[in-house]
Amino acid sequence: EVHLLESGGGLVQPGGSLRLSCAASGFTFGKHAMSWVRQAPGKGPEWVSVIGGSGDTTYYADSVKGRFSISRDNSKNTLYLQMKNLTVEDTAVYYCAKVEREPYDYWGQGTLVTVSS
Amino acid sequence: SYVLTQPPPVSVAPGETARISCGGDNIEDKRVHWYQQRPGQAPVLVIYYDSARPSGIPDRFSGSNSGNTATLTISRVEAGDEADYYCQVWDSINDQAVFGGGTKVTVL
Numbered sequence: 001e002v003h004l005l006e007s008g009g010g011l012v013q014p015g016g017s018l019r020l021s022c023a024a025s026g027f028t029f030g031k032h033a034m035s036w037v038r039q040a041p042g043k044g045p046e047w048v049s050v051i052g053g054s055g056d057t058t059y060y061a062d063s064v065k066g067r068f069s070i071s072r073d074n075s076k077n078t079l080y081l082q083m084k085n086l087t088v089e090d091t092a093v094y095y096c097a098k099v100e101r102e103p104y105d106y107w108g109q110g111t112l113v114t115v116s117s
Numbered sequence: 118s119y120v121l122t123q124p125p126p127v128s129v130a131p132g133e134t135a136r137i138s139c140g141g142d143n144i145e146d147k148r149v150h151w152y153q154q155r156p157g158q159a160p161v162l163v164i165y166y167d168s169a170r171p172s173g174i175p176d177r178f179s180g181s182n183s184g185n186t187a188t189l190t191i192s193r194v195e196a197g198d199e200a201d202y203y204c205q206v207w208d209s210i211n212d213q214a215v216f217g218g219g220t221k222v223t224v225l
Contacts, residue, residue: 037160104160105162
């Protein structure tokens, strides 16, 4: 059974940094692209970033380009999202999702990031 | 960037059919995926590649894609179908995934 467990969320001040992790199990992690999707309170999902199975291909939403960095450690079955220069607009639940070519077939339960002074 | 437009909330009686549209420029040239999100839960994939159903999703859920509109159809609606529904595509020009704004389905 596929299982994705996010961690690392919390309260951070504007301008601060945070690193999210997503521990994966139940599938061959290194064979699948992985993605981060966030959802601000009361809003719909917003795609953040995706990384290829080997880690050599990454794409970012314009809203986070230059501030966020996605990475993975296939030896640990773990996905990461390093976030810098956070603003209040980054406040959201952050989900990691397994990518099956294009659709996101499995999602974690999310971790809440709150950016506030 | 590519934009997906979804309609306002939909109300439907149990047993009836709900149709949710997702508009985009020449969306028929893209592969559309649909997600169901119940309150307080993560999204769940219900339709992928326009009309395919993941295992475990009832055949009451179906999808189509033509012209500038993709459609998610929920037949014989049940109380448990009450949720927000989002369409999603991959924008290969900008190398970004795009989600629609969502449509809330209320079962009367």
